[in-house]
Amino acid sequence: MLIRPATEADIQPICDLVNGFADQNLMLHRTPEQVRRALGDFLVAEEDGRVMGCGYIAYLGPDLVELRSLAVQPALHGRGVGGKIVDALVEMARRRGLRQICALTLAPQFFQRQGFRVVDRWAISPKIWSECVYCPKFHVCDEVAVLKELGDDGKD
Ligand SMILES: CC(C)(COP(=O)(O)OP(=O)(O)OC[C@H]1O[C@@H](n2cnc3c(N)ncnc32)[C@H](O)[C@@H]1OP(=O)(O)O)[C@@H](O)C(=O)NCCC(=O)NCCS
Numbered sequence: 001m002l003i004r005p006a007t008e009a010d011i012q013p014i015c016d017l018v019n020g021f022a023d024q025n026l027m028l029h030r031t032p033e034q035v036r037r038a039l040g041d042f043l044v045a046e047e048d049g050r051v052m053g054c055g056y057i058a059y060l061g062p063d064l065v066e067l068r069s070l071a072v073q074p075a076l077h078g079r080g081v082g083g084k085i086v087d088a089l090v091e092m093a094r095r096r097g098l099r100q101i102c103a104l105t106l107a108p109q110f111f112q113r114q115g116f117r118v119v120d121r122w123a124i125s126p127k128i129w130s131e132c133v134y135c136p137k138f139h140v141c142d143e144v145a146v147l148k149e150l151g152d153d154g155k156d
Pocket of ligand 1: 021026027069070071072073076077078079080081082083084103104105106107108109110
């Protein structure tokens with residue numbers, strides 16, 4: 001399993017993967033244009049030339065990024081691919097000098113195993129003010145905010 005930066009050729013496979021889960025209300029839909037705009041911030045997991053997983057980081061502020069569109073092909077669930085993608089995105093954020101990485105998720109236990117902690121959603125207020133307040137589910141949101149601090153010295 002290779003974790004690598006996404007390329008143009010990955011755009012449609014990423015959309016197919018993410019939107020399959022989005023149809024089940026597990027995550028947000030992404031259009032090819034949205035993926036293209038974020039391509040430099042996307043990583044994919046590739047095996048035998050196929051996209052088996054993906055995820056990207058979106059800038060919410062000078063120090064904070066959000067991990068988005070994390071998805072793994074159903075047949076590979078539970079084999080550590082999601083964890084490897086998260087690790088690689090955390091490393092990418094750290095290399096870029098970010099101080100915090102967060103997510104809003106229905107799977108907080110998965111993120112806790114990756115070293116994130118559950119926080120009050122106002123701890124990631126740039127996300128709330130820029131997007132959540134416009135969401136029709138804002139007042140009945142069932143997603144949990146998780147956050148990981150990125151140390152200067154390579155440690156968390
Ligand atoms: C969440 C997801 C990316 C994890 O990928 P993965 O490759 O299965 O992850 P790993 O193998 O590294 O870790 C699996 C562990 O995470 C746990 N986990 C996975 N999804 C979970 C969920 N929705 N809630 C709680 N725990 C979950 C598994 O139970 C497993 O724990 P176990 O080993 O103790 O059984 C994958 O399940 C997925 O694509 N889900 C659908 C899309 C989605 O919900 N994305 C998250 C949006 S934030």
